[in-house]
Amino acid sequence: MINLLKNEITKVIKKKSFLIMVIVMFGYALLTNIIYLSLNNVDEVEFVQNVASTIDDDDLDPETKAYNEALKETYDLAQKYEKSSWQYNYVITYDYDNLETIHLYEASQLFDSKIYNEAKEKHEKIVSLLKEDDWKSVVKIEMDELKEAFEEGDYTKEEYDIKLECLKMRLDKNISYAYSYQNDNLINYEESKISLLGYDDVDKLQLDEKEFYQERKETYLTSEYALKHNLNITSEISLQSVLMDFFDEFMLMIIIMVFMIAGSIMSNEYNNGTIKLLLVRPYSRIKVLLSKYLTVLICILIAILIMVVAELLIGGVTLGFSSLSNPALYYNAKLDTLQVYNIFAYLGLNIIGKLPNLIILATLVFAISTIFANTSLAIIMGFVGQFVGSLFSIFTTSSKWWLKYIISLNWDWTIYLLKSAPNIEGLSFIFSFVVCLVFLLALIIPTFLIFKHKDIVNV
Amino acid sequence: MSILKCEKLCKSFGKKGVLKNVTFEVNEGDILGFIGPNGAGKTTTIKLILGLQKISSGSVTINGLDIKKDFVKAIERVGAIVENPDLYMYLTGRENLKMIARLYHNIDAKRIDEVIAISGLGNRIDDNVSKYSLGMRQRLGIAAAIIHRPNLLILDEPTNGLDPEGIRELRDLLTKLAREEKMAILVSSHNLSELESFCNQICIIKNGVIIDKTSLTDLKKEVSNSQYILELDHIDGLKDIIDYSYEEISSTQISINIEREKIPDLIKTLIANDYLLYQIVEDKASLEDAFLRKTGGNIID
The missing domain is CATH 3.30.70 (Alpha-Beta Plaits)
Structure with missing residues (x-):
């Protein structure tokens, strides 16, 4: 039996199509990573460019004109500094508010207003601090302003505490206003933490409210973790982030490879007549077929392995290996907590979780290939299976009682491995396991029975 | 001693009977020429003997073992080529032989070299089979069929694609195997004159029925x-x-x-x-x- 298996694997690997497919997989990984690399080089905020296009038009009403002028001044001020500097980012994100106030009040001739004078004063201070390149003093100004606003009753105690916490964190952790991952995290942290105030009983929320809440919570937990552990992720797309979404990116390639092998392993023997050579050996037909089926299962692992290696090598060279030390953060909606994994552990769980999907589809293709001796039919039916299966993923709630019996809603076990909950009610790991097993047996048993009694006729 | 025994073999596809009561025996050291026109049922008979198709009724016994009940043991000492010498085209001749060798217990590297010598393929053994001529494939097929030292050899139309020299070599090889290794050999063909030089028994099949079983000399006299x-x-x-x-x-x-x-x-x-x-x-x-x-x-x- 081991020897049969060895032969089958030899036959698969020595085929030219296998080599070609490996090359295609590496090529696909290369292409994907080059695209990511060029995406990373695109400038982050192109807000100011839109500002530049707003023209001073004399026909505009005074208010719109004031807005345009505020934008124009913001743009001119920001342009004095490098795009990557804290000054640039601060001006377009924060100082714009001051300029807007100034221009609006000037347009209305309200030069005596307290708000106007405060904004003007603050803007002038900031302009000088921009020149001195002293962002820490800017933070102090923000703190003073925050305190004043709180005393005037603009913020609740909770909101004030959060905002103050963030400003302090900026100083403590030395996060300047320059565009960076940490700066983003700080902003996300503040926003999401404030928006999470006031949720008492999460379980009572409506579905869409709950989704909104979960989104906020995920942002909050992720940014909190990143700040706490000083994660230094320089760009949005890294090797780590690609590996986290490994199956979104590369499932298709793995499926093609697996289908190619599962779809031809039996039908090729029929079509080339070598089936006769294979069946006059001292092994029962069941063993012959089993060795082929096991080969298909092994090839699933081989296909995943090749794809992982391709992405690791090519992604590492193009995007850099350093991001691999970053942990994979996963928000568990069911437990409402953040789970932290080593990136390889996370990838491993994802691979195991996707195996039932791949095994069932490969078995379907293998069964058709064995019964009908037709490679193209088998491969096409495999893709139909995957496509029809993915149609059902649009159901996010259990609106129909039969939904939970649909195989494609049961064959992704990632969610169970990450201890999270499926969208469809009534699904559990045991239930999915049984559904997958029943489906698998329904494919395998007839295939083996048919093959056992099949007459080998002329081809 | 009888190696292969077919008794009242019948085969039908649906209602259409293609073999009716085919009965014959091959003894050790015998070369049986299994002769009949195209479509007479030669290949079907061979497929039934080898368990490639289900027997409708009747029995096949190889070395005293029933092919239906005891397939694995019965087939162990059988070597065969059915229809064409089907090999894996994208592998070399040697790789093909090695794969077959792996499926039996008694084949060592020396034996592989031995059959390569018998096949006469020489250096070409390390070329991909897709580059072989039909005659070369036929030789490799025969080498593959005898690699595990079977005592029953079944060759379906082995002379196809062989030149006169190849046919002579095949004849010498088969007579040697029958004489020295006491192999029982079943050779099918639609061409009597190709077989007459080396068969000692003749079995003629027509429309799925055996019409004559005789020694070659008797047949010659008769016809x-x-x-x-x-x-x-x-x-x-x-x-x-x-x-x-x-x-x-x-x-x-x-x-x-x-x-x-x-x-x-x-x-x-x-x-x-x-x-x-x-x-x-x-x-x-x-x-x-x-x-x-x-x-x-x-x-x-």
């Missing part, structure tokens, strides 16, 4: 219609001295219908009349004709 070709220096005036009817083939050759026992007398008469007799041979073409008359061609229905 012989006493047609001989004579070559003389001239044939003028032959009519006056010979009582038999004959046909003129050319100015020096005639085809004559005569019983074998009467030939010496005919020669004496010719010599007495000063004819120069160069040769007298049995008409082979007519042996084939007679065989065809016997099988009457095959009606494929």
Whole structure:
């Protein structure tokens, strides 16, 4: 039996199509990573460019004109500094508010207003601090302003505490206003933490409210973790982030490879007549077929392995290996907590979780290939299976009682491995396991029975 | 000792019966020529023997083991080529042999080299099979069929694609295997004249029915219609001295219908009349004709 298996694997690997497919997989990984690399080089905020296009038009009403002028001044001020500097980012994100106030009040001739004078004063201070390149003093100004606003009753105690916490964190952790991952995290942290105030009983929320809440919570937990552990992720797309979404990116390639092998392993023997050579050996037909089926299962692992290696090598060279030390953060909606994994552990769980999907589809293709001796039919039916299966993923709630019996809603076990909950009610790991097993047996048993009694006729 | 025994083999696809009560035996050291026109059921019979198709009724016994009940043990000492020498085209000849060797216990590297020598492929053994000619594939197929030292060898149309030299080598190899290794060999063909030089038993099948089982010498006698070709220096005036009817083939050759026992007398008469007799041979073409008359061609229905 081991020897049969060895032969089958030899036959698969020595085929030219296998080599070609490996090359295609590496090529696909290369292409994907080059695209990511060029995406990373695109400038982050192109807000100011839109500002530049707003023209001073004399026909505009005074208010719109004031807005345009505020934008124009913001743009001119920001342009004095490098795009990557804290000054640039601060001006377009924060100082714009001051300029807007100034221009609006000037347009209305309200030069005596307290708000106007405060904004003007603050803007002038900031302009000088921009020149001195002293962002820490800017933070102090923000703190003073925050305190004043709180005393005037603009913020609740909770909101004030959060905002103050963030400003302090900026100083403590030395996060300047320059565009960076940490700066983003700080902003996300503040926003999401404030928006999470006031949720008492999460379980009572409506579905869409709950989704909104979960989104906020995920942002909050992720940014909190990143700040706490000083994660230094320089760009949005890294090797780590690609590996986290490994199956979104590369499932298709793995499926093609697996289908190619599962779809031809039996039908090729029929079509080339070598089936006769294979069946006059001292092994029962069941063993012959089993060795082929096991080969298909092994090839699933081989296909995943090749794809992982391709992405690791090519992604590492193009995007850099350093991001691999970053942990994979996963928000568990069911437990409402953040789970932290080593990136390889996370990838491993994802691979195991996707195996039932791949095994069932490969078995379907293998069964058709064995019964009908037709490679193209088998491969096409495999893709139909995957496509029809993915149609059902649009159901996010259990609106129909039969939904939970649909195989494609049961064959992704990632969610169970990450201890999270499926969208469809009534699904559990045991239930999915049984559904997958029943489906698998329904494919395998007839295939083996048919093959056992099949007459080998002329081809 | 009987190695292969087929008893009342029947095979039908749906309602259509393709084999009816096929019964024959192959003993050790025998080479059985399994002869019949295309579509007579030769390949089907071989497939039933090898368990490639289900037997509708009847039984196949190899080395005393029933193929239906004891397939794995029964097939262990069988080597076979069915229809074509089917090999993995994208592998080399040696890789093909190695894969087969892996499936048996008793094959070492030395044995692989031995059969490579038998196949006569030499250096070409490390080329991909896709680059082989049909004849080379046939040789590799035979090497693959005997690699595990079977005591029953079944070859379906092994002479296809072989040149006369190849056929002679095949004949030598098979007679050697039968004589020295006491192998029982079943060779199918639609061509009697290719097999007659080395088969000692003949089994003729037509429309799924065995119509004759006999030794080759008996068959020859049976189908012989006493047609001989004579070559003389001239044939003028032959009519006056010979009582038999004959046909003129050319100015020096005639085809004559005569019983074998009467030939010496005919020669004496010719010599007495000063004819120069160069040769007298049995008409082979007519042996084939007679065989065809016997099988009457095959009606494929």
